[in-house]
Amino acid sequence: MSDSTRIDWKAIEEKWIKRWEEQRLFEAEPDQNKKKYFVTVAYPYPNSPQHIGHGRTYTLADAHARYMRMKGYNVLFPMGFHYTGTPILGMSRRVAAGDPELMEIFHKIYKLSDDVIATFAEPVKIASYFHNEIKMGMKEMGYSIDWRREFTTIDSMYAKFISWQFRTLQKKGLIVQGSHPVGWCPRDQNPVSQHDTIGDVEPDFNEYTIVKFRYGDLIMPAATLRPETLFGVTNMWVNPDVEYVLASVDGEKWVVSKEAARKLEFLNHSVEIIRTKKGREMIGDKVVNPISNASVPVYPASFVKADSGTGLVMSVPAHAPYDHQALEDLRADKKTQDEFGISEIVSPVKIIESEGYAGIPAAEAIDRSGASSQNDERLEKATSELYSHEFYKGKMMHNTGSFAGMSVSSAKNAIKQQITLAGHADAMYELVTKPVRCRCGAECVVKILNDQWFLNYGDKHWKELAHECANTMDIVPQDIRQEFEYVIDWLRERACARKSGLGTKLPWDTEWIIESLSDSVIYMAYYIIAKYVNSKLLIHDNITDSFFDYVLLGNGDASRVSSECMLAESTVEQLRNEFRYFYPVDSRHSGRDLVPNHLTFFIFNHVAIFDRDNWPRQIVVNGSVLMDGKKMSKSLGNIIPLRAAIRENGADTIRLAILVSAEILQDADFSFDTIKGIRSKLLGIFEKAASYPGKTSGSEIQQEDKWMLSRLQRIISETTTSIERLRMREAIHNILYTLDQDLQWYLKRAMAKGRQNIAPMLKEFLGIQIRMLSPFAPFTAEEAWERMGNTQLVATAHWPAVSEEKIDIAAEESEFFISILLADVQNIVKVTKIAPTRISVYTAAAWKLQVYKSILASIMQGKTNFGEIMKQLIADPQTAKVKTDPKLVQKIIEDILSAPLEARSRRLELTDFSEIAAAQDAASLFSEEINKAQITVYSEEDSAKYDPKAKAKTARPFKPAIYME
Numbered sequence: 006m007s008d009s010t011r012i013d014w015k016a017i018e019e020k021w022i023k024r025w026e027e028q029r030l031f032e033a034e035p036d037q038n039k040k041k042y043f044v045t046v047a048y049p050y051p052n053s054p055q056h057i058g059h060g061r062t063y064t065l066a067d068a069h070a071r072y073m074r075m076k077g078y079n080v081l082f083p084m085g086f087h088y089t090g091t092p093i094l095g096m097s098r099r100v101a102a103g104d105p106e107l108m109e110i111f112h113k114i115y116k117l118s119d120d121v122i123a124t125f126a127e128p129v130k131i132a133s134y135f136h137n138e139i140k141m142g143m144k145e146m147g148y149s150i151d152w153r154r155e156f157t158t159i160d161s162m163y164a165k166f167i168s169w170q171f172r173t174l175q176k177k178g179l180i181v182q183g184s185h186p187v188g189w190c191p192r193d194q195n196p197v198s199q200h201d202t203i204g205d206v207e208p209d210f211n212e213y214t215i216v217k218f219r220y221g222d223l224i225m226p227a228a229t230l231r232p233e234t235l236f237g238v239t240n241m242w243v244n245p246d247v248e249y250v251l252a253s254v255d256g257e258k259w260v261v262s263k264e265a266a267r268k269l270e271f272l273n274h275s276v277e278i279i280r281t282k283k284g285r286e287m288i289g290d291k292v293v294n295p296i297s298n299a300s301v302p303v304y305p306a307s308f309v310k311a312d313s314g315t316g317l318v319m320s321v322p323a324h325a326p327y328d329h330q331a332l333e334d335l336r337a338d339k340k341t342q343d344e345f346g347i348s349e350i351v352s353p354v355k356i357i358e359s360e361g362y363a364g365i366p367a368a369e370a371i372d373r374s375g376a377s378s379q380n381d382e383r384l385e386k387a388t389s390e391l392y393s394h395e396f397y398k399g400k401m402m403h404n405t406g407s408f409a410g411m412s413v414s415s416a417k418n419a420i421k422q423q424i425t426l427a428g429h430a431d432a433m434y435e436l437v438t439k440p441v442r443c444r445c446g447a448e449c450v451v452k453i454l455n456d457q458w459f460l461n462y463g464d465k466h467w468k469e470l471a472h473e474c475a476n477t478m479d480i481v482p483q484d485i486r487q488e489f490e491y492v493i494d495w496l497r498e499r500a501c502a503r504k505s506g507l508g509t510k511l512p513w514d515t516e517w518i519i520e521s522l523s524d525s526v527i528y529m530a531y532y533i534i535a536k537y538v539n540s541k542l543l544i545h546d547n548i549t550d551s552f553f554d555y556v557l558l559g560n561g562d563a564s565r566v567s568s569e570c571m572l573a574e575s576t577v578e579q580l581r582n583e584f585r586y587f588y589p590v591d592s593r594h595s596g597r598d599l600v601p602n603h604l605t606f607f608i609f610n611h612v613a614i615f616d617r618d619n620w621p622r623q624i625v626v627n628g629s630v631l632m633d634g635k636k637m638s639k640s641l642g643n644i645i646p647l648r649a650a651i652r653e654n655g656a657d658t659i660r661l662a663i664l665v666s667a668e669i670l671q672d673a674d675f676s677f678d679t680i681k682g683i684r685s686k687l688l689g690i691f692e693k694a695a696s697y698p699g700k701t702s703g704s705e706i707q708q709e710d711k712w713m714l715s716r717l718q719r720i721i722s723e724t725t726t727s728i729e730r731l732r733m734r735e736a737i738h739n740i741l742y743t744l745d746q747d748l749q750w751y752l753k754r755a756m757a758k759g760r761q762n763i764a765p766m767l768k769e770f771l772g773i774q775i776r777m778l779s780p781f782a783p784f785t786a787e788e789a790w791e792r793m794g795n796t797q798l799v800a801t802a803h804w805p806a807v808s809e810e811k812i813d814i815a816a817e818e819s820e821f822f823i824s825i826l827l828a829d830v831q832n833i834v835k836v837t838k839i840a841p842t843r844i845s846v847y848t849a850a851a852w853k854l855q856v857y858k859s860i861l862a863s864i865m866q867g868k869t870n871f872g873e874i875m876k877q878l879i880a881d882p883q884t885a886k887v888k889t890d891p892k893l894v895q896k897i898i899e900d901i902l903s904a905p906l907e908a909r910s911r912r913l914e915l916t917d918f919s920e921i922a923a924a925q926d927a928a929s930l931f932s933e934e935i936n937k938a939q940i941t942v943y944s945e946e947d948s949a950k951y952d953p954k955a956k957a958k959t960a961r962p963f964k965p966a967i968y969m970e
């Protein structure tokens with residue numbers, strides 16, 4: 006705590022935000038002499054403040070942008086705000102209704118005052134409040150955004166742009182009108198998708214077949230996913246406690262649950278309720294199976310839910326675990342049998358055979374699941390397993406009429422088609438997970454929407470282009486590529502307009518509003534235009550499609566656009582040139598949840614509208630953020646608003662904690678322990694920058710300097726490679742931890758020698774560390790850079806380049822050798838418990854090094870067989886001496902195999918390395934570390950050596966013999 010109060014993080018952050026703004030550092034203008042790099046990230050919905058989880062994508066994109074700037078690119082990193090759609094409207098309605106859950110979130114998590122909340126009854130007030138809140142947070146996080154290009158999706162010029170996008174797609178025949186089922190909010194009277202639901206649930210639905218069983222002159226319809234099992238129906242299940250209705254449905258008289266009657270209305274059936282009917286009234290009656298005309302009884306069952314399907318279930322006990330279990334439950338329940346006057350219980354009828362199920366399949370599946378009653382949840386799994394097993398492997402048996410012998414997958418469609426054509430069946434859609442709630446609070450349903458507008462993502466040619474784009478672009482990480490391929494194949498017509506919400510009207514049918522996942526797919530191009538709108542060079546009044554055609558596609562000519570839109574021709578040309586300069590998008594960042602929708606639509610729409618030259622070049626997808634290992638959620642109360650976290654911990658700490666805790670696709674675990682560790686690392690950098698600034702003296706290069714310089718080149722190279730692949734965790738680890746470890750070693754060596762002239766080395770070191778830290782922790786980097794005496798901003802400094810001439814493998818081996826030798830000596834001291842005053846080190850004779858190198862070469866070629874190696878050594882006169890000492894060969898093989906790979910390849914290359922020189926150079930270190938002992942280094946071949954215990958002959962290359970007294 007005392008440490009963090011000593012440094013005023015907030016003052017440092019404010020200082021540098023101001024400095025960057027004053028110097029207009031992030032305002033990107035076309036510059037034909039510089040290569041451009043255009044980074045974008047999915048713009049936020051301003052319906053809540055951002056939390057740590059949102060911070061991940063934006064921080065990653067910002068670090069990427071800052072890195073590319075240091076690499077010398079002219080980087081454009083802009084930001085807009087997505088107001089489109091119903092979330093904001095839904096929220097204002099919940100505010101107006103005083104929704105207690107929402108109020109608690111406002112008060113407890115967002116800490117909003119009642120005055121502010123009161124203004125939220127007006128939707129745009131919500132958007133502009135959170136817009137501002139998010140923007141402040143982005144500035145406080147140090148994001149290097151060109152704010153001159155900011156816009157919202159309800160700006161008038163944006164509406165013109167989106168209208169142009171849609172007219173362009175329509176001209177290409179990619180927008181179709183038709184009737185399709187969609188997820189629907191009955192209160193808003195609007196389709197809903199992931200963005201519109203509480204908890205961001207995609208309202209997926211299944212298609213069921215409704216089979217109309219005859220019930221006297223009424224119809225008892227049952228919804229099923231398995232029409233092929235119709236021949237195996239033995240009875241109908243009704244819940245005695247559910248209230249059913251008798252209703253006229255498209256002129257027929259149906260008995261269904263109340264809930265089902267409502268769902269049928271949304272599916273465009275004309276429904277009129279005649280009267281209610283208790284479930285128990287129907288038990289014991291008979292219904293007739295339309296495919297076989299068999300009459301089957303109606304039985305009671307508690308697993309039947311009123312809101313599932315029609316509230317009635319056709320019972321196929323041989324193939325449906327629930328039905329089988331309910332039948333067993335009823336068979337065992339004499340009381341219920343008596344209550345409903347049931348005298349005889351039906352038996353399962355098996356109609357599908359498949360490998361692995363000899364008897365009644367449902368009974369076997371129940372046995373395997375361990376379920377024991379119809380309300381046992383394990384039946385769910387048993388059901389889906391049996392369903393998919395029979396679908397892929399099952400065959401229709403002899404008792405299925407003309408379908409006998411068919412595979413289940415074919416029979417399914419054939420039977421469905423036959424009964425539908427005969428008027429005995431209909432389709433019904435049902436949400437897969439229930440309930441799905443709209444953000445307005447209402448429970449969503451499936452609706453068949455007539456005359457709805459769809460983007461035809463099913464178009465074959467369009468798909469081919471989308472595949473081509475995905476195949477030729479860079480996708481980071483690579484593992485996600487398949488997911489894109491899959492989504493591109495799987496996408497079909499998608500509703501692109503809504504009846505309400507904020508956004509742009511469909512240009513040719515103005516009662517529709519273009520929805521939020523359709524007006525957010527090519528807006529990266531709009532950042533070029535937004536700058537001119539914000540500077541008032543572009544007024545929306547006179548802008549026509551020809552403006553966008555020319556600026557974004559190069560169609561038409563500038564003078565015509567100039568007169569038609571009442572713009573200076575030079576302005577039109579400037580816009581066109583700026584677009585040509587910055588487009589295409591070089592890198593698009595987003596969370597993984599946007600792969601199946603936004604990111605894929607982004608590809609589709611670009612390939613439909615733009616030439617290949619302007620197709621996006623890279624997509625970067627990141628995982629989400631966990632809080633101490635748990636998912637963040639409003640209900641768990643573990644959401645930390647970003648601005649509060651910055652105030653508490655400082656922006657750089659948050660940035661690093663988010664990026665260091667996981668590689669890109671994994672979920673990052675944000676924890677306060679990580680934060681503490683990072684903060685102390687940042688403090689260490691401040692201290693170093695303050696203690697070794699300015700003037701440097703002396704330029705004597707010693708052993709450890711050569712090593713440090715060489716290590717720096719290695720780390721620059723590795724870190725650069727990591728960042729190029731967006732492996733930020735690895736990069737930060739190198740910058741904060743590996744570099745510091747190396748520095749510790751360097752200081753230990755230099756201090757032991759009592760050196761006074763290490764400032765130049767430390768300055769070199771810090772200069773590299775701080776520059777590499779700059780994309781990740783820009784505030785700390787700027788401040789430390791300035792404390793070092795630099796006058797230019799580190800954000801504009803060059804990314805460190807590797808100086809090949811500073812790579813010195815002899816120096817690397819030298820320090821490695823010393824550290825191993827030191828550890829060996831320390832180990833002997835520990836084991837023998839002696840406190841030596843004199844240490845003698847013996848390095849191996851020259852011929853042994855020949856042996857070592859020869860063995861190493863063999864091992865690097867994959868040869869490790871002792872006999873073979875021995876034979877080879879004896880054949881060479883230079884190494885033939887080993888004949889007398891086969892144990893040495895065995896030991897050298899072991900030494901090599903236990904050395905790090907890096908050391909093995911280094912030693913193969915080494916030509917000018919002297920163990921004696923290295924060990925002698927470290928004499929001061931040994932003395933410092935070990936009891937102020939005197940160290941003397943001898944060669945095994947030195948005839949005048951001090952060797953009272955004849956240790957020298959046991960020396961091996963890179964493994965000196967040691968004698969202590």
Ligand SMILES: [Zn+2]
Pocket residue numbers: 095190191192193443444445446447
């Ligand atoms: Zn709603």
